[in-house]
Amino acid sequence: MELLIFYPLAGFCVVLALGVVFNNSPVGSAISLIGMMLGLSGVFVLQQAHFIAILQIIIYAGAIMVLFMFVIMLLNLKKGDDAGWIARERNLLLSVLTGLLAVGILYKISDVLFSAQMDTPATLPDSFGTVANIGETLFTDFVLPFEVASILLLAAMVGAVVLAKTKLD
Amino acid sequence: MFEGTVPLSHYLMLSATLFVIGIVGVLIRRNVIVVFMSIEIMLNAVNISLIAFDNYMNLSSGQIFSFMVMCVAAAEVSVGLAIIIALHRNKPTVNLDEFNLLKW
Structure with missing residues (x-):
């Protein structure tokens, strides 16, 4: 199902x-x-x-x-606005190479995946993925990354304002 | 035929497919905004496999990690779009090929 x-x-x-x-x-x-x-x-x-x-x-x-x-x-x-992506010189070569790369990666990954020996999956408790479960992990084992993420977001906010400002004085 | 749960390998294949589509987008498109969206596709593809492994092994750390990926993606998008606006102000185009000032 x-x-x-x-x-x-x-x-x-x-x-x-x-x-x-x-x-x-x-x-x-x-x-x-x-x-x-x-x-x-x-x-x-x-x-x-x-x-x-x-x-x-x-x-x-x-x-x-x-x-x-x-x-x-x-x-x-x-x-x-970038309609040139078909007509641009050497774009055909690039597209063919990209296509080959894509097919190659997918072939290799599917080859590895379907021949791999996998264990049986773990049985999941009912609480898996709930807010309570995630929150508990986030605020016990991952407090430091959480705080660092808040600083990162603050820095990004300041950076975006400064970058998009018209005049810097 | 459609019995049982979804095996891990199916999730990983979906993840790999979306990641490759993102790579193709970054390589063949020249519109800054579309390249940026392709990067978002790649970040999302990674989230699928993180959560798939989490589900497979009954952990919570993968979900925390994908939460962090979302944080970084939000920060990246806000700064990146600000850079695009600043670039567009200096040179009214979104074609990546025209931005070659730092190329030698």
Whole structure:
């Protein structure tokens, strides 16, 4: 039953990720990316990581993608602003090489994965992935990384304001 | 045929596929914003495999790690988009090929 949910969800994510890369208009790419984030949060729910699934929607599909859309609208990007990516010289060579790289990586990974000897998966307690469980781990074993992350976000906030300011005096 | 839970290898394949799509996007697109979005795809792909291993081994540290990845992604996006705005102010284009001032 889980597989029946997983395959359409995974296909949806992959198609939308391809849509991000091969869409000519930046707004179309951003909307595909929002769809992909939502699909991925479904994958996280399937993996019992409920807290991360909610965070995925709030942080990625909410905050980060709003920022992307905001910048796209601010810069007034039009369709095909980089339409040159087909006509640019040596782009064909680069595309072929990229395609070969992609196929090679996927082939190697699937080769390794499907011949690997895996242990049986652990049985999960009911509390796996809940806010209580994650919060307990976060505030006991990972207090220092948590505090460092807050400093990182503060620094990023100050940096963004300074960088986007018109005049520095 | 569709019995049972999803095996670990399926999650890892999904993760690898999304990561490769992100690499392809970074390599073949020249629009700054789309390259940036491809980097987000790659970060998300890594999150899938972190949580898949977590689920497989009944740990919580992988979820904390993907939480940290999300923090770093948020910081990266805010600074990166500010840089893009500052660049666009100096040179009104989003084509990466035109930004070659530091190239030698």
